[in-house]
Amino acid sequence: MSTTSVRTRRPAVLLLCCAALLTACGSSGTGTAVVRADPVTLPPADPAQVAATAAATGAFGLDLLHTLTADPGAAGRNLVLSPSGLATVLAMVLPGARGTTAEELAQALHTGLTPEQYALATGALNRPGAAAGPAGPVLRQSDDLWAQHDYPLDRHYLGVLAAAFGTGVHTADFRKDPEGARKAVNDVVAKATEGRIKELFAQGRINSGTRLALTDALYLKADWAEPFEAGKSADRPFHRLDGTGADVPTMARTTGLRYAEGSGGILGEPWQAVELPYAGSTLAMDLVVPAQGGFAAFRKGLDQAELDRILGSLTERTVDLTLPKFHFDTANELTPALKALGVKAVFGPGADLSGIPGPGADGALAVGTVVQKATVQVDEQGTVAAAGSGVGMDVNAAPAPADPVQLHIDRPFLFLVRDTATGRPLFLGQVTDPSAAG
Structure with a gap:
């Protein structure tokens, strides 16, 4: 059965700052309201630039394939990834990047276009157009930006995302409720992918230092032009x-x-x-x-x-x-792969993403995590595939949580009770036999 192609696109409306919206709504936690930005005036995507960006996305995808399979331990595993999804979230980062940070991103993405041109070309590719006719596949790709509710964003940056991707801003409170924000982001991606992509951001990938999260959700359900006969399988x-x-x-x-x-x-x-x-x-x-x-x-x-x-x-x-027939899922934390492709500055304390924050922002941004989950199912009828791609941006590049260290106190130890504000020790002692009375 054929279904109608649909793409989630959001009309741009009046720009409001995140803090003003929450004040008007009387909310201070993670919300579902979307702040809209008026798109900046940019020329239409040039067809030659769109074609070049399509080829560049293919080259970027092969680079990822080579990098993710370079480790002998991973070379023989099933793998599905979405070059389009990851290129899109990076295209949403690029208009806010400057200097070496922007140069490394552009080189990894195989583009010589300006950030605005690349965003427009990528957005044009993400619209189904002739790819899916009225009786063809279901093909949806939607893009979202989540921001700390009181973190100001540059209006030109938001306008570029609105013009290229139809993207508004979801408000969240990463600072006080990072887990609630993580669940809200993941829920939107899960809904956009018909439940195929769950938990895009794993626990701990979004933290109290997160200020922005960018996501791309891609869903495809397509029947073969000539289905396979089940009786021949x-x-x-x-x-x-x-x-x-x-x-x-x-x-x-x-x-x-x-x-x-x-x-x-x-x-x-x-x-x-x-x-x-x-x-x-x-x-x-x-x-x-x-x-x-x-x-x-x-x-x-x-x-x-x-x-x-x-x-x-x-x-x-x-x-x-x-x-x-095949059906499998792949989940990747792509920071190591991108670093191997030369994208390094954006992850460090020297990241220059100064085109994203607005006046009064509480610190410089750096990318803390880049993630993607993808799934594919191929059978006699056709293909169902989905991918979620995400970028988490933190203030001062808050690191991902490390694996826990182990401390088993099974031997004599010292203890200290102190006032941490002044350093004054209130008690000091040692324990050599916890079972002894004195």
């Missing part, structure tokens, strides 16, 4: 990376599809590729399959130019296709 062998095998539920059909194969070239590994279109849209799933034993080398050598070459060589063929 059966358990078939699948060969794992380590050489072991297993019988897994596998779909099958023989039909006309866009197909290509090759070997040698830059990658030096044989491969096959096929494209499965979704009904009523220009959306499709491309599958690129290296020869047995060549997966690791192929993945390591794959870049955007080579992927473009592979996809550009697809032509209509009759294909006898089998495809395992």
Whole structure:
């Protein structure tokens, strides 16, 4: 059954400062009201810049893939990520970044556009447009900014986000109720992804030092243009990376599809590729399959130019296709991956995000955490996939909570009772045998 494509977009209305809104509403805690910003006047997104940003997002996604699978322990695991989702939340950061902080972000995102141009191009890509027709997939992407209710924000920055993404500002009280704020942020992402992405920000990722949280929620439900017949599905062998095998539920059909194969070239590994279109849209799933034993080398050598070459060589063929059904989730704290890609200044005490706070803000901002959760399910009918991406910004870069240290007091110890305001010791002593009376 086909469903209508919908995208959550928010009309821009009058800008109010967060503190003024809460005063008017008589609230001081985490709220659901959205502060709206009038979009700044910017020229429409240039089609050439939109196309360049699409290619840049692809290159950024491959960089993430390579980085997240560089560790031998992670190289063989299932992985799903959303380059679009992460690029979007970083595009929401970029207009407020300055100096080295902005340069590192732009380089990692493979863009030479101005922050405003990049935001507009990314926002244009996030609108379904021709990708999903009226009888096609459900495709929703929504973006939100959560801010400490009394933390002033730069009006130009808010205007850029409104113009590019239709983003308003949810008010929260991270300072006094970080856990309540975390749950509120997570609940909005969960609702936007039909409950597929829960707990985007894990416990402790949002803390009393958090002042802003940026989120992108992406949801796709798409039927194949030609569904697989359930009666043809059966358990078939699948060969794992380590050489072991297993019988897994596998779909099958023989039909006309866009197909290509090759070997040698830059990658030096044989491969096959096929494209499965979704009904009523220009959306499709491309599958690129290296020869047995060549997966690791192929993945390591794959870049955007080579992927473009592979996809550009697809032509209509009759294909006898089998495809395992799959359904899995991936959760990543992406700060290490972004640092490996050269994005470092934004996380440190020297971060320059001075284009975000307004006058009177209580300290400089730095990014404390970048997270993404994604899920994908592929079966005979089609694909359901969702992703939540988030950036938490803290005052003075409050670090993520460390693992607890262990202290088992099972030996003699000293104790001190003191006035911490003056340092005056009230009591001082030692305990060598807690069971003794004196």
